[in-house]
Amino acid sequence: MFFRMIRGTLLRQWKKMLMIAFTIALGASLAAAMLSVMFDVGDKVNQELKTYGANITVVPKSASVLNELYEVEGGQNTGAYLREDELGKIKTIFWAFNIVDYAPFVTVNSTLDDGSEVKVIGSWFNHHMELPTGEQLDAGIAGLRSWWEIESGDWLDEQSHNQEDSAMIGTALAKKLNLSVGNTLHVKGSDGEKNFKIIGIFDAGGEEDDQIFAPLNAVQDLAALDGCIDSIEVSALTTPDNELAEKAAKDPSSLTVSQYEIWYCTAYASSICYQIQEVITDSVASPVRQVADSEGAIMEKTQLLMILITILSMIGAALGICNLVTASVMERSSEIGLMKAIGAQNGAISGLVLTEIFITAVFGGIIGFFAGFGFAQIIGHTVFGSAISMKPVVIPIVAILVILVTLAGSIPAIRMLLRLRPAEVLHGGH
Amino acid sequence: MKKRQMYFRMIIASLMRRRSRMLVALLSIAIGATVLSGLVTIYYDVPRQMGAQFRNYGANMIFTAADQKFTLEDVRQGTALIKADQLVGVTPYRYENVRIHESPVVAAATDMTSVQATSPYWHIEGEYPSSDGQILVGAGLAESFNLKSGELLEVSYTPAEMASGDETIQDNILEFEITGILDTGGSEEDYLYISLSDMESLTGDAGDIDIAELSISASSDELSDYADMISNTVSSVNARLVKRVTASETTVLTKLQALVLLVTVVVLALTMICVATTMTAVVTERRKEIGLRKAIGASDSSIIKEFLGESMMLGGLGGILGSVLGFIFAQQVSIHVFSSSISFMPALVPVTILVSVLVTGLSSLMPIRSATEVDPALVLKGE
Numbered sequence: 001m002f003f004r005m006i007r008g009t010l011l012r013q014w015k016k017m018l019m020i021a022f023t024i025a026l027g028a029s030l031a032a033a034m035l036s037v038m039f040d041v042g043d044k045v046n047q048e049l050k051t052y053g054a055n056i057t058v059v060p061k062s063a064s065v066l067n068e069l070y071e072v073e074g075g076q077n078t079g080a081y082l083r084e085d086e087l088g089k090i091k092t093i094f095w096a097f098n099i100v101d102y103a104p105f106v107t108v109n110s111t112l113d114d115g116s117e118v119k120v121i122g123s124w125f126n127h128h129m130e131l132p133t134g135e136q137l138d139a140g141i142a143g144l145r146s147w148w149e150i151e152s153g154d155w156l157d158e159q160s161h162n163q164e165d166s167a168m169i170g171t172a173l174a175k176k177l178n179l180s181v182g183n184t185l186h187v188k189g190s191d192g193e194k195n196f197k198i199i200g201i202f203d204a205g206g207e208e209d210d211q212i213f214a215p216l217n218a219v220q221d222l223a224a225l226d227g228c229i230d231s232i233e234v235s236a237l238t239t240p241d242n243e244l245a246e247k248a249a250k251d252p253s254s255l256t257v258s259q260y261e262i263w264y265c266t267a268y269a270s271s272i273c274y275q276i277q278e279v280i281t282d283s284v285a286s287p288v289r290q291v292a293d294s295e296g297a298i299m300e301k302t303q304l305l306m307i308l309i310t311i312l313s314m315i316g317a318a319l320g321i322c323n324l325v326t327a328s329v330m331e332r333s334s335e336i337g338l339m340k341a342i343g344a345q346n347g348a349i350s351g352l353v354l355t356e357i358f359i360t361a362v363f364g365g366i367i368g369f370f371a372g373f374g375f376a377q378i379i380g381h382t383v384f385g386s387a388i389s390m391k392p393v394v395i396p397i398v399a400i401l402v403i404l405v406t407l408a409g410s411i412p413a414i415r416m417l418l419r420l421r422p423a424e425v426l427h428g429g430h
Numbered sequence: 431m432k433k434r435q436m437y438f439r440m441i442i443a444s445l446m447r448r449r450s451r452m453l454v455a456l457l458s459i460a461i462g463a464t465v466l467s468g469l470v471t472i473y474y475d476v477p478r479q480m481g482a483q484f485r486n487y488g489a490n491m492i493f494t495a496a497d498q499k500f501t502l503e504d505v506r507q508g509t510a511l512i513k514a515d516q517l518v519g520v521t522p523y524r525y526e527n528v529r530i531h532e533s534p535v536v537a538a539a540t541d542m543t544s545v546q547a548t549s550p551y552w553h554i555e556g557e558y559p560s561s562d563g564q565i566l567v568g569a570g571l572a573e574s575f576n577l578k579s580g581e582l583l584e585v586s587y588t589p590a591e592m593a594s595g596d597e598t599i600q601d602n603i604l605e606f607e608i609t610g611i612l613d614t615g616g617s618e619e620d621y622l623y624i625s626l627s628d629m630e631s632l633t634g635d636a637g638d639i640d641i642a643e644l645s646i647s648a649s650s651d652e653l654s655d656y657a658d659m660i661s662n663t664v665s666s667v668n669a670r671l672v673k674r675v676t677a678s679e680t681t682v683l684t685k686l687q688a689l690v691l692l693v694t695v696v697v698l699a700l701t702m703i704c705v706a707t708t709m710t711a712v713v714t715e716r717r718k719e720i721g722l723r724k725a726i727g728a729s730d731s732s733i734i735k736e737f738l739g740e741s742m743m744l745g746g747l748g749g750i751l752g753s754v755l756g757f758i759f760a761q762q763v764s765i766h767v768f769s770s771s772i773s774f775m776p777a778l779v780p781v782t783i784l785v786s787v788l789v790t791g792l793s794s795l796m797p798i799r800s801a802t803e804v805d806p807a808l809v810l811k812g813e
Contacts, residue, residue, distance in 0.1 A: 023707045030700040037693065048685050051678040052487065057615060147677035205673025288615040289551040294486035301483050302686060304767045305476070306693075312468060312759060313697045316461045320704035323458045327711045330451065375696050383689045 002352065009356050016328060020357065021364035023324045024402060027317035028368025029375060032398050034310040036376035039391040041306045044384045045299050046237045050100055051146045054233035055291040056273055058082065061282040081106075081228035084216070086280050090234065091131050093275040098237040098267050101143040103127070104229040108222045110189045110212075118173065120187055120212045122219025125156040125168075141213070144233055145204065153181035153200030158215035165218055167196035170209035174201045187212065189222025234276065234285070238269045240296030245270050249287075318405045325357060325409030333417050341422040350414050357410050358403075365402040369395070441740045455712045455741075456748050459786050462705040463752020464759060467782040469694040471760035471775055476690050479768040480683060481647045485518045488549045489643035490675040491657060493667045499638030500666040502626075508660045508667050509644065516652075518645040519547025524629055525640050528622070529586045529601075531575055537585065537622040539629030542566075548645045552618070555579065556610030559625065565606035566623035569613045579608045585622065587632045604632050650676045705786075706793035709741060713797040720798070724806035737798045738791055745790030749783030756782065 009017070060080035087104055090096070106122040124140035131137060141148075142155045156168050169179065179185060185196045196214055203209065220226055241249075248255055248263045249270035255263060263271050269292045273285035332353070339349050373390065380388035493500070493508055502522055509520050524539040542558050556579035559566055565585070567577050577583060586601040606628070612618060630636055646653060653671055660669040716737075723733055757774060764772040 019707055019711060023704060026700050026704050026707075030697060033696060034693070037689075041689070045682075045686070048682045049678075051681050053674065053678075146681075147674045149673070149677075203673070205671060205677075286615045289553055290488055290549075290614065290616060292615070293551040293553075294484070297486050298480070298483050298682075301480070301767055305472075305690075305763065308763045308767065309469065309472070309690075309693060309697070312465060313701070316465050316697070316701050317704070319461050320458055320701065320708065323454045323708045324704075324711055326454055327451065327708065327715065331711075331715045379689070379692045379696065382692055383685055 002355075005352060006356055006359070016331075017356070017360050020324060020328055021360045021367070024321050024361050024364030024406070025368035025371060027321040027405070028365045028398055028402050029370075029372030030317040030368075031314050031401055032369045032372025032394055033375035033379070034306075034313045034372075035394045035397055036373060036388050036391065037379055038303075038306045038310045039394065040376075040380070040388045042299055042303050043237070043389075044380070044386070045302045046295065047100070047386075048384070049291075049295045049298060050143075050235050050237075052291050052295070053144050053146070054102070054235045055238065055269060055288050055295060056234040056236055056276065056285055057288055058232040058234065058276055058280060058283050058285040059230070061284050080282065081225070081230065082232060082280060082283055084220075084227045084229050087229075087232070088129070088131075089279040090232070090276060091129070091133075091135075091137065093272070093279055094264065095236070095267050095272050095275060096133075098272065099234060100237060101137075101139050101235040103140045103144050103233055104216060105231045105233065106216060106219055106225060106229045108189045108219055108225070110187045110222060112177070112188075113186050114177075118187070118210070118212060120167075120189065120214060120219050120222060122214055122216040124216060125158050125213075128159055144235055145202075145208075147204070148208075149203040151201045151203050153198065156199045156213070156215070163197075163199065164215060165194060165196055166199040167212050167214040167218075168200040168202055169198055169212050171201055171203040172209035173211065174198075185212070187222065189219075191224035192222050194218060194222060232280070232283075234272075236269070236272050237267060238272060238287075238292065238295065239267045240300050241268055241270070241292075244268075248274075314401065318401065318408075321402070321405045322409035325406055326413045329353060329357070329410050329413035329417065333420065336414075336417045337420065337422040340418075346418045349418065353414055354407075354410060357406055361402055361406045365399065368402075369398050372398075437736065437739065440736060441743060444736075444740055451712060451715075452744065455708060456744055456751075458705050458708040459745055459748025459790055460751040460755065462701045462789065463749045463782050463786045464755040465701045465752075466698055466785060467753045467756025467778050468759035468763075469697060469756075470778060470781075471757065471772060472763055473687075473690050473694050474775065475760070475764065475772050477683060477687055478647075479764065479770065480686055481649075481679075482518075482768070482770075484679045484683065485645050485647055486550050487675050487679070488551060489521075489645050490672050490679070491644040491646055491653060491669060492672060493639075493642040493644065493660070493669050495638075495640070496661070496666050496668045499640075501638050504664050504666045505639060505642045508642075508664045508669065511660055511663060512644075512646060512656055516646050516648050518647055519544045520642060520644050521545045521548040522626070522639045522642045524626065524637055525621075526587065526629065526633060526637075528632070529588070530571075530583060530622070533575075535571060535622060536620070537624060537629070537632075539624050539626045542623070542625060545623075548643045549614075549618075551614065553613040554610040555613060556608075559609045559623070562625055562628050563604075563606060564609045564625075565628075566610050566612050567608050568619035568621050568623075569611050570619035571622065572611045577608055577611075579610050581608050582606065583608055585624075585632065589634060602632055602634060604628065650680045702785075702789050705789055709790050709793040710797050713737065713741070713794045714801075717797075717801045717804075720801040721804070721806040721808075724802065730802045733802055734795070734798050737794060741790045741794040742787045745787035746783055748790070749786035750779075752786060753779045753782045 060082050084104065090099060090102055103124045108120045110118055110120045112118055126138050126142045127140045129137045129139060151171055156166050157163055167185065169185070174180065179198055181198055181201060183198050185198060187194055187196060196212065220228065244259060244263055245268035252260065252274060269287035273287060276285040277283050336349055376388045380386060493505060505520065505522055509517060521540055521544045526537055527534055528537040529535065546558065554566070565583060571577065583606050584603055585606060586603045588601050606624065612623065646656065648656070653676055657669040657671055660667060720733055760772050764770060
């Protein structure tokens with residue numbers, strides 16, 4: 001009988017019930033969309049902030065000491081180097097997945113035909129790698145120097161056949177030497193010389209405008225530096241630093257075992273640096289403060305902003321649902337009055353009304369959840385050009401929100417109606 | 431006149447009599463209006479506030495000498511062209527080769543207060559120098575020479591005349607107290623930092639500036655306008671943009687703005703539909719009343735007018751309430767997220783009220799019309 005009555009209501013009053021379901025779906029979709037976006041916005045903004053370039057630099061351990069004490073007078077750098085064959089190991093650390101881009105650098109001071117000194121920098125441009133994990137990565141300065149404007153020509157592709165001895169040069173240097181794309185530039189290093197074919201001219205808006213960028217191996221040949229690199233720039237997705245990270249950055253051994261584990265397994269800039277040092281022999285990895293700190297600040301602000309907007313829209317959704325549920329229960333005063341008049345118990349009436357509303361709420365909530373996830377995808381694709389990942393925690397939050405709000409909207413209304421005297425209600429008096 | 435008085439009396443009486451239900455409707459309209467005014471205020475304020483956050487990345491414009499050297503006076507002339515409220519900081523730098531422990535190093539002379547505005551990302555272990563005779567040492571140098579803050583450091587400078595072979599001139603030597611070790615993860619770690627006046631006493635000449643860093647919170651178009659204007663007006667200065675900072679800022683800021691815009695649109699659309707359904711429910715509930723009125727001879731248009739008046743009055747009230755609450759919300763967000771207050775946008779108040787009146791009006795119009803179209807007898811019978 002109970003179920004027949006419920007089915008009866010749902011079928012007979014389907015228009016009203018549909019309206020409730022619709023409003024609940026709206027509220028649930030709003031909550032689901034905002035929660036999904038909120039939980040993912042940190043990752044997305046982090047990804048965007050990668051346009052600022054590397055946030056970690058790796059240099060040989062003894063570089064600074066040697067340079068300062070023995071080499072500045074001599075002028076030529078023959079000290080410590082990192083090993084090129086270890087570069088791949090960076091993608092094997094614990095937080096390998098967070099490393100989005102990296103590039104090695106080797107700098108050789110060379111002379112041009114007119115006798116002027118110029119810095120030739122060897123690096124990766126668009127270095128395609130197939131990782132043992134099956135992942136593919138295009139690493140190099142095409143990603144790490146996203147602000148470079150290519151004035152003419154194109155990015156160098158060191159892995160294509162005829163570009164091993166090609167180079168990209170800065171706009172200031174090109175102007176000075178009156179070079180354009182397609183020309184050849186003769187460069188003499190300490191242990192070799194090369195003719196670089198100019199593939200592209202870039203405007204970096206800094207000192208790089210006076211430099212030559214060429215493939216790593218070509219530049220190593222200029223100074224007989226086979227397999228040697230000066231530094232590595234790494235662009236990694238990091239979590240903003242907190243007290244623990246700051247303490248660990250100073251001295252990881254000062255942490256307790258559990259603190260150490262939390263730190264090591266969180267993507268702080270300092271723990272990623274530490275892990276890079278573990279795989280690259282004799283290296284010092286340090287966060288680039290200018291990039292790392294600003295990233296942290298901007299990410300925190302964006303996340304906080306989204307949290308507050310989410311709270312506002314959840315309150316809006318909650319009150320919207322609450323209002324409509326209350327209004328729709330109140331509307332049924334005469335029906336409830338009639339039930340009471342023919343002898344129904346208060347409990348039975350409450351159970352009946354609540355079950356009806358709950359069935360509607362579940363129905364609306366499920367539709368709303370998927371609709372909301374759709375809205376989140378629209379936001380993700382329009383703004384960031386990538387999908388918003390589904391966080392499982394959104395489901396229980398939306399479910400609890402819908403249940404609580406429906407209860408909060410219907411119980412006071414039901415209690416109020418039960419207090420009324422059936423005769424008055426049926427008579428229609430207020 | 432009498433008729434209009436009666437009209438308002440009816441509307442107000444109806445609102446007062448059905449107080450609890452009208453409160454429910456009013457609440458829902460007010461929430462809609464709050465979301466509207468709050469989010470729009472945030473949307474307009476986010477670029478400004480976020481722009482300020484992006485100044486963490488440091489200088490976005492640099493002055494270099496157009497031909498040889500330029501002075502502090504030129505820097506002052508250049509910065510005078512920039513609106514004062516956009517200028518976050520200006521820091522002049524003068525680089526000289528000096529020697530510590532007989533090794534050559536580069537010393538930079540700068541203004542220690544403004545450097546904190548243009549390079550907020552500098553990490554100092556210790557303190558910034560606060561008076562003359564104090565020095566900041568880069569972490570790289572500190573490690574090489576085993577220097578610690580609190581220690582004294584002798585810095586010597588060889589005047590140009592001596593380098594040219596005149597043996598009668600001695601090195602200038604000054605003793606500094608190390609107040610802090612600078613950690614940036616960049617090339618700054620290999621420099622010494624002292625004040626401009628100390629550099630003067632060390633080198634013995636007033637000297638010129640090598641470079642000036644400026645941090646300006648402005649869009650990249652505005653920045654390049656400034657750069658052109660300064661380069662043209664102050665002949666000794668060449669103003670350039672730090673492309674890495676300006677280009678990336680434009681990219682990221684555009685994305686963030688688009689994010690807030692889309693979120694605003696989605697939230698607004700859903701909230702407005704929510705308000706509309708609530709209003710529809712509130713009006714539908716009163717079909718009986720409409721039927722009764724029709725039965726005692728009221729014309730359709732008078733019923734529509736009365737109900738519309740009622741809901742639009744609710745809409746107006748809700749709009750006013752929402753404008754106030756929305757501003758409070760935006761203010762709280764701004765204080766908590768950006769720790770700065772938000773400017774009140776007066777134009778938003780009429781817009782909010784208008785939108786809430788329109789939404790409530792339109793959403794109640796439909797059920798009223800359908801109620802008036804039905805035969806009063808059927809409505810009263812409850813079918």
